[in-house]
Amino acid sequence: MMDLDQDRMQMVTEEAFNKTSNLRWQMAITKAKVELEANPYMHHDGHALLILSPSGEIYSANGACQCRAFNHGQPCWHRAAARLVERYNEAQ
Numbered sequence: 728m729m730d731l732d733q734d735r736m737q738m739v740t741e742e743a744f745n746k747t748s749n750l751r752w753q754m755a756i757t758k759a760k761v762e763l764e765a766n767p768y769m770h771h772d773g774h775a776l777l778i779l780s781p782s783g784e785i786y787s788a789n790g791a792c793q794c795r796a797f798n799h800g801q802p803c804w805h806r807a808a809a810r811l812v813e814r815y816n817e818a819q
């Protein structure tokens with residue numbers, strides 16, 4: 728599990744959520760926050776966010792991802808999570 732300050736992550740998440748009117752991205756952001764707080768298998772290596780998904784897949788997300796949603800041009804929570812971590816780190 729990532730060692731995150733919950734207040735700062737909440738602030739970053741709300742900012743990201745309010746910046747988009749795309750419902751799929753909003754759902755991705757909501758899911759990303761839940762996973763960031765609960766999924767023990769997430770690690771940012773300074774370049775990308777490595778995620779062991781609950782489905783058993785391993786993703787390396789930054790601007791791109793390897794999941795089905797990304798392949799279909801859809802928002803995914805992996806990229807949302809990677810972006811949240813970047814913004815979280817910038818906010819320090």
Ligand SMILES: [Zn+2]
Nearest residue numbers: 792794803805
């Ligand atoms: Zn993805």
